[in-house]
Amino acid sequence: xxxxxxxxxxxxxxxxxxxxxPHAAATHxxxxxxxxxxxxxxxxxxxxxxxxxxxxxGQVELAVVTNDIYTTEDADxxxxxxxxxxxxxxxxxxxxCPHTAIRDDISANLDAVEHLEQHHPGLxxxxxxxxxDNLTAVFSRGLVDAQIFVVDVAGGDKVPRKGGPxxxxxDLLVINKIDLAEQVRADLGVMVTDAHRMRGELPVITQSLVxxxxxxxxxxxxxxxxxxxxx
Amino acid sequence: xxxxxxxxADSRFPGGGHAHSGGLEEAVARGLVHSESxxxxxxxxxxxxxxxxxxxxxxxxxxxGRRDAGVDHWRLLDAELDARTPSPAQRTASxxxxxxxxxxxxxxxLDTLAAATPRPHHPIAVGAxxxxxxxxxxxxxxxxxxxxxxxxxxxxxxxxxLDPFAVNALVMRLIPVMHTVxxxxxxxxxxDPADLPAPAAxxxxxxxxxxxxxxxKEVRLFAS
Ligand SMILES: Nc1nc2c(ncn2[C@@H]2O[C@H](COP(=O)(O)OP(=O)(O)O)[C@@H](O)[C@H]2O)c(=O)[nH]1
Ligand SMILES: [Mg+2]
Numbered sequence: 001x002x003x004x005x006x007x008x009x010x011x012x013x014x015x016x017x018x019x020x021x022p023h024a025a026a027t028h029x030x031x032x033x034x035x036x037x038x039x040x041x042x043x044x045x046x047x048x049x050x051x052x053x054x055x056x057x058g059q060v061e062l063a064v065v066t067n068d069i070y071t072t073e074d075a076d077x078x079x080x081x082x083x084x085x086x087x088x089x090x091x092x093x094x095x096x097c098p099h100t101a102i103r104d105d106i107s108a109n110l111d112a113v114e115h116l117e118q119h120h121p122g123l124x125x126x127x128x129x130x131x132x133d134n135l136t137a138v139f140s141r142g143l144v145d146a147q148i149f150v151v152d153v154a155g156g157d158k159v160p161r162k163g164g165p166x167x168x169x170x171d172l173l174v175i176n177k178i179d180l181a182e183q184v185r186a187d188l189g190v191m192v193t194d195a196h197r198m199r200g201e202l203p204v205i206t207q208s209l210v211x212x213x214x215x216x217x218x219x220x221x222x223x224x225x226x227x228x229x230x231x
Numbered sequence: 232x233x234x235x236x237x238x239x240a241d242s243r244f245p246g247g248g249h250a251h252s253g254g255l256e257e258a259v260a261r262g263l264v265h266s267e268s269x270x271x272x273x274x275x276x277x278x279x280x281x282x283x284x285x286x287x288x289x290x291x292x293x294x295x296g297r298r299d300a301g302v303d304h305w306r307l308l309d310a311e312l313d314a315r316t317p318s319p320a321q322r323t324a325s326x327x328x329x330x331x332x333x334x335x336x337x338x339x340x341l342d343t344l345a346a347a348t349p350r351p352h353h354p355i356a357v358g359a360x361x362x363x364x365x366x367x368x369x370x371x372x373x374x375x376x377x378x379x380x381x382x383x384x385x386x387x388x389x390x391x392x393l394d395p396f397a398v399n400a401l402v403m404r405l406i407p408v409m410h411t412v413x414x415x416x417x418x419x420x421x422x423d424p425a426d427l428p429a430p431a432a433x434x435x436x437x438x439x440x441x442x443x444x445x446x447x448k449e450v451r452l453f454a455s
Contacts, residue, residue: 093446093454095250096389107247107331108454 032063032123033229034113035222036102036139038166039150041132044176046077047209048150048218049129053083055219060226062125063088063116065109067101068132090116098131106143113143125226135164146225148218152177157186160195168198172205172221179208233366236374239332239357242385247331251324252386252453253277253379254438259390260445267397270387274380274401278408280432282379286372286416287428288312289358293371294420296340296362304424305347305355311424312352318436320443324455325352332356338363372416376409386453 037045049064056062064084068091079086090112094101101108113126128144130137139147149170151159154177160167167173173195181188188206195204205217238244255273258264264273288308295304316322329351333341340363344351351359354375361371384402388395419427445451 093250093452095252095386095453097249100249104243105245105247105249105331107245107334108250108327110334111247111327111330 032061032113032117032126033146033226034126034128034144035225036128036130036144036147037150038102038130038133038137038139038147038170039174040134040152040155043132043150043152043155044174044209045129045132045150048148048174048176048215049127050078050081050083051209051213051215052127052219052222053078055214055216056125056222057083060125061120061123062127063090063120063123065090065092065112065116065126065128067092067094067098067109067128067130088116088120094131098133099137102128102130102139102143103137104140106140109143125222135159135162135166138165138169146171148172148174150174150176153181153186153188153191154184156184157188157191157194160191160198163198167195170202171225172203172218173199174218175204175206177208177210178206179210232373233361233364233370235361235364235366236370239360240374240377240381242381244335245331246335247328248378248382249385250454251328251382252390252455253281253383254435254442254455255383255386256390256451256453257438257442257445259387260451261441264387265391267393267401270384270393270398271401271404274384274405275408277383277432277435278376278380278405278412280430281435282376282409283412283415283428283430284312284315284432285354285375285379286412287354287419287430288352289354289361289375290368290372290413290416290420291422291424291427292355292358293362293366293368294358296344296359297365297367299340299343299363302343302347305344305351305359307424309348309351309355311427312355315429315431316352316436318439320439320455321436322352323443324439325354326350327454328353329356332360336360367417368420369413369417372413372420373409376412376416380405380409390452 037048039045064078078084078089092101092108092112109128116126117123147170149166175191178188192204207215207217209215258273264270292308313322333345333356341359344359357375358371380402384398387393388398439455442451442455
């Protein structure tokens with residue numbers, strides 16, 4: 001469960017201290033909530049988007065922007081899986097720089113988001129999937145209201161320990177593919193402990209989309225975020 | 232050079248330019264460009280055609296921006312550039328970057344332009360920003376002439392792994408031509424929009440259309 005950050009800290013001058021971002025993302029009443037999903041290639045971002053579409057699609061008006069470097073493949077996957085109407089998926093080309101498109105120059109993504117909002121009035125949630133990138137790629141707050149960072153156990157149990165802004169500052173860290181932990185000899189306990197150490201009080205969810213294809217815990221987290229939005 | 236022009240020419244300016252290759256990706260996919268030596272004529276040709284057209288309209292837009300032209304004038308300028316851009320894919324790419332430029336900059340003059348067309352062509356948006364900042368038509372024209380080369384040059388480094396120093400040397404070699412193009416544009420900056428020059432780049436138009444078709448079916452990393 002996300003912890004509401006209401007109490008105040010004395011100013012911390014330790015430049016290495018990790019704390020939740022004290023500034024709430026600017027919310028814009030009346031428009032869809034924008035949720036970024038980032039993380040390395042193959043960690044399960046698209047699979048999570050599909051799971052969220054299945055879990056929330058019945059109750060929430062939603063649409064998806066996908067930035068995968070091979071753009072149309074992800075969009076095709078979502079269309080093919082039948083989880084989302086084709087007109088609710090926009091693909092964005094990132095000019096070989098997926099992190100640029102979600103962080104430094106968000107124009108193309110904002111264009112895609114605005115296009116979806118224009119064509120589907122009443123949208124409540126727009127999920128933006130980043131192209132697979134390294135651990136330093138995070139979404140700009142000019143583009144999303146909240147972000148999930150997805151890593152997987154197959155990437156090695158040292159990933160959370162490596163840190164980087166994705167692991168340390170994302171609003172939610174998802175450790176995916178826990179069904180594979182034994183095969184790849186990843187110590188899940190170490191991953192979770194490291195993740196909490198790196199992230200302070202920010203939440204961490206472990207999941208397997210093989211075991212729970214509708215990502216119930218992440219879906220519940222998203223529902224809470226939507227409910228917390230000013231109407 | 233006016234600082235507003237420097238800002239617009241900077242690859243870090245967040246106006247969406249990084250995702251456009253100016254036809255280079257399609258040329259690479261067809262095997263037309265695979266080394267520094269094929270890149271040189273591609274860049275030079277692009278500068279003298281698409282670059283020159285962009286420079287002419289950026290100069291005219293800066294001229295209009297300086298005297299705070301009305302909605303009708305902006306609409307006319309935009310329509311005239313549309314008429315000189317036969318490829319729908321090129322129009323889309325240009326308008327995406329024009330919209331990106333307006334999004335990244337806010338100014339009263341730009342509100343008038345946005346009222347005329349919320350997704351103006353890129354050279355017009357660039358010219359409007361420079362003119363609104365009291366920059367000269369020459370600054371705007373030089374900016375888009377430079378961008379006509381620097382965009383595909385950077386795309387070539389990313390797509391082909393070319394030596395960035397060798398590619399930058401190609402850009403550097405074109406600097407006198409950029410000035411020639413900008414000077415030509417400046418001579419027309421105050422011309423009635425309908426009478427502005429219309430240099431064409433048929434090859435680039437066809438590459439843009441092919442790029443668009445292919446991006447529906449196969450992998451394309453750039454938007455144009
Ligand atoms: N075993 C297992 N495979 C998964 C899980 N989640 C995703 N995958 C698979 O991992 C691969 C990459 O997933 P994808 O969602 O495309 O990753 P993305 O690059 O982050 O978008 C696909 O073959 C998925 O089916 C999981 O929880 N367990
Ligand atoms: Mg993906």
